Amino acid sequence: MNVQPSASEPAAAAAVAVPEAVPALDTAGPKDPGPGPGPGPGRGAALVPIVLVVAGGLSVQFGSAVAALLMPKAGALGVVTLRLAAAALILLVVCRPKLRGHSRADWGTVVAFGVAMGGMNTLFYQALDRIPLGIAVTLEVLGPLALSVFASRRLINVVWAGLALVGVVLLGGGGFDRLDPVGAAYALGAGAMWAAYIVFSARTGRRFPQADGLALAMVVAAVLSLPLGIWESGAKLTVPSTLALGAAVAVLSSVLPYTLELMALRRLPASTFAVMMSLEPAIAATAGFLILNQALSTTDALAIALVIGASMGAVRSQTGARKKRKKG
Numbered sequence: 001m002n003v004q005p006s007a008s009e010p011a012a013a014a015a016v017a018v019p020e021a022v023p024a025l026d027t028a029g030p031k032d033p034g035p036g037p038g039p040g041p042g043r044g045a046a047l048v049p050i051v052l053v054v055a056g057g058l059s060v061q062f063g064s065a066v067a068a069l070l071m072p073k074a075g076a077l078g079v080v081t082l083r084l085a086a087a088a089l090i091l092l093v094v095c096r097p098k099l100r101g102h103s104r105a106d107w108g109t110v111v112a113f114g115v116a117m118g119g120m121n122t123l124f125y126q127a128l129d130r131i132p133l134g135i136a137v138t139l140e141v142l143g144p145l146a147l148s149v150f151a152s153r154r155l156i157n158v159v160w161a162g163l164a165l166v167g168v169v170l171l172g173g174g175g176f177d178r179l180d181p182v183g184a185a186y187a188l189g190a191g192a193m194w195a196a197y198i199v200f201s202a203r204t205g206r207r208f209p210q211a212d213g214l215a216l217a218m219v220v221a222a223v224l225s226l227p228l229g230i231w232e233s234g235a236k237l238t239v240p241s242t243l244a245l246g247a248a249v250a251v252l253s254s255v256l257p258y259t260l261e262l263m264a265l266r267r268l269p270a271s272t273f274a275v276m277m278s279l280e281p282a283i284a285a286t287a288g289f290l291i292l293n294q295a296l297s298t299t300d301a302l303a304i305a306l307v308i309g310a311s312m313g314a315v316r317s318q319t320g321a322r323k324k325r326k327k328g
Contacts, residue, residue: 056260063252065291081229082246097212114220123190130183134285143191167306
């Protein structure tokens with residue numbers, strides 16, 4: 001199995017409008033040589049990375065839908081524990097990270113990365129237990145979008161943030177009591193943790209080779225979630241069918257999409273990847289409808305479209321600004 005460098009973690013997190021995290025992804029694979037003599041790739045070859053990105057997004061969100069089905073059996077905290085523990089085990093076996101030769105600062109970074117990862121997953125699954133999947137993901141992506149706006153300090157991104165805010169107001173229908181205010185708060189908290197996850201994943205990618213940092217951070221997240229999962233679910237976590245579904249969630253939501261994203265990043269510009277990943281809320285809404293029968297109203301669909309548009313706009317405007325600086 002070809003495991004991605006931990007620098008590809010910002011890719012999964014750059015998912016929505018965080019171009020600042022995307023440059024680290026350029027180390028995930030060979031550079032695109034650009035136009036040159038000789039025949040270019042065929043149309044079929046050009047579509048391959050796009051298919052990989054879409055497949056990764058489908059895997060993540062359908063994994064979340066499977067997790068929602070598992071919650072009645074294991075509880076939200078139990079599902080988080082199963083997902084993180086299974087993913088950590090798989091990554092440890094595949095990556096075999098080295099424990100020696102790291103400074104205190106290295107370990108501090110990987111622990112912070114693990115805390116952010118665990119917090120993001122815990123809060124998101126608490127939200128998923130209370131509000132529809134598509135809406136939960138839409139609210140969650142506001143964290144990375146806010147990070148993009150604050151980091152860029154460009155006026156146009158304030159416009160994108162305003163567009164996203166309109167989408168959030170529409171989702172709330174004037175008040176989040178329609179959604180379950182606790183679920184909405186959990187989703188927004190998950191978004192804040194996602195922003196922290198992006199920052200520390202990029203730092204971890206610079207400090208640890210290959211996927212070592214990702215594997216170690218996943219262990220930290222799993223250890224932190226374990227007491228909560230045992231407290232809520234106890235012996236339910238040892239039921240064979242529950243363990244099997246938990247492993248499926250780990251593969252669908254972590255291992256498989258990260259691998260697909262790495263393969264895509266070897267053939268796609270990072271900026272194109274980030275724009276495509278901005279479609280995550282739409283994929284989540286589709287998964288929620290097909291698997292969980294969570295139909296969205298016209299207003300909800302419009303709100304999700306506004307947030308997607310804001311995310312894509314923020315990525316594009318930041319990418320344009322970087323190109324201008326390079327030319328200058």
